[in-house]
Amino acid sequence: MSGRNGPHTRLVHGGRKAQGTVADLVNPPVERASTVLFARAEDLYDAKPGQRYYGRFGTATQAALRAAIGDLEGAADVVLAPSGLAACTLALQALAEPGKHMLVSDSVYGPTRAFCDGVLSRNGVEITYFDPRAGAELAAQCRDETCAIFLESPGSLTFEINDLPAIADLAQARGIPTLIDNTWAAGWFLKPLALGIDYSIQAATKYHTGHSDVLMGAIAARTEERAKVIRDHARLTGNAVSPDDAYLVLRGMRTMGVRLERQQQSALKIAQWLSGRPEVARVLHPALPEHPDHALWQRDFGGASGLFGVILRPVSEAQVYACLDALTLFGLGFSWGGYESLAIHCDAQIKRTARPWKAEGPLVRFSIGLEDADDLIADLENGLAALG
Ligand SMILES: Cc1ncc(COP(=O)(O)O)c(C=O)c1O
Structure with missing residues (x-):
């Protein structure tokens, strides 16, 4: 047609x-x-x-x-x-x-x-x-x-x-x-x-x-x-x-395409910002060139959605809680993909037997919603400051 x-x-x-x-x-x-x-x-x-x-x-x-x-x-x-x-x-x-x-x-x-x-x-x-x-x-x-x-x-x-x-x-x-x-x-x-x-x-x-x-x-x-x-x-x-x-x-x-395109842009901007932060050891986002599977992602995918993770530098569980509790725009809750941004700490969920999960510190995952990316960055800046 x-x-x-x-x-x-x-x-x-x-x-x-x-x-x-x-x-x-x-x-x-x-x-x-x-x-x-x-x-x-x-x-x-x-x-x-x-x-x-x-x-x-x-x-x-x-x-x-x-x-x-x-x-x-x-x-x-x-x-x-x-x-x-x-x-x-x-x-x-x-x-x-x-x-x-x-x-x-x-x-x-x-x-x-x-x-x-x-x-x-x-x-x-x-x-x-x-x-x-x-x-x-x-x-x-x-x-x-x-x-x-x-x-x-x-x-x-x-x-x-x-x-x-x-x-x-x-x-x-x-x-x-x-x-x-x-x-x-x-x-x-x-x-x-x-x-x-x-x-x-x-x-x-x-x-x-x-x-x-x-x-x-x-x-x-x-x-x-x-x-x-x-x-x-x-x-x-x-x-x-x-x-x-x-x-x-x-x-x-009906609006998923426009939401995803926007969420892709915001998530990438936030992921890039996070990758430059001293509190962050690594960002887990396949669209970033430093991701180990970036070439596979580039070959097979037409873009990236709004879900990605960060490995923080080593901090205690209490510090991770303080960071997440300081967020005011990111909700703390399970699921993802909605119009609102969410954050969770993930280590308790990771179960591996074939290839052990090795990370420098705790894993925090973000689902980026439709808020302004700069507002989300400001919120994350407050959260990272609360790491102490
Ligand atoms: C990758 C993935 N698959 C499946 C599910 C399950 O979806 P539902 O919550 O609708 O059962 C989830 C939920 O978080 C998920 O993250």
Whole structure:
């Protein structure tokens, strides 16, 4: 369609013509339903593809969101889940079987790791964590029974970048499905499916929603065959999301591109400022040339979102608390990707087994929102002064 292929244009129009949407409303109405009525008894067990059937499988509201995310990710189909973590666990569980083996990046989000260790392991799946910086050499860790490779890039605490094309190649050669938690790039700055990864998973709670008021997850599949595996599992396990939440996420997505572009600029400015501060040993931001994976980021990503970390020079826990408590614009709280800036200290969350995490001091993570970058810098200046 000529003239409608720019990324912002696509974000504005994505899903607006999805099946069942109302043509003269800008936004799809919130259709709440458990029961869908059928005209004739003989239709009850003969639903046509795409036809509404039962509320758990979604109405036009969820269909519009799936279509919009599918367009953004370049996916054959998208399955929604009630949170980002639920999207990760649904996809992993769909691929897992007792006696099988999974390779998981050592930098993965803590609760995803806890699911692998606490649920998949208990159900007979062997998990091997691998060095997030492994590329083609990961082939040596693949086995006949390897049933998935799970990535997160950059890792949302430690910010290592996985070598996606190398891992997609070695996995495809062996028929092993690959998954990535793509929340940092939001599907906006990274298109993993185009690089040969099978599933791009989003905590749409973060940038898609953008306003810190909804939980949502999405699994975007590269091919219809891969999508069916997840859809079937979602159906068997009763997975469903509320149309009200789907509506809010889609509404958030319309402005996600402009928010991310602004958050990218501000985060980079703040990261550069922090890298010149004596209290900071290192900034963990892949768009900075000194980041060890900068070249991979430059090759595969179209930009950087607003989440990054800093390693402080050695200070006590009490000093880190004093620094964070002195911030007035940054909120202290979990999650990220909203319009408001957040800060947390992270060391308690970092769990590593394949490549030990070595840092000069405590790790503090920032999610940069839409405030003026100079105001945020002034706030951080006060925070750093409170380190003492
Ligand atoms: C990288 C990453 N993936 C997944 C999630 C889970 O998202 P949710 O909070 O929607 O379950 C988070 C949440 O912080 C995250 O940081």
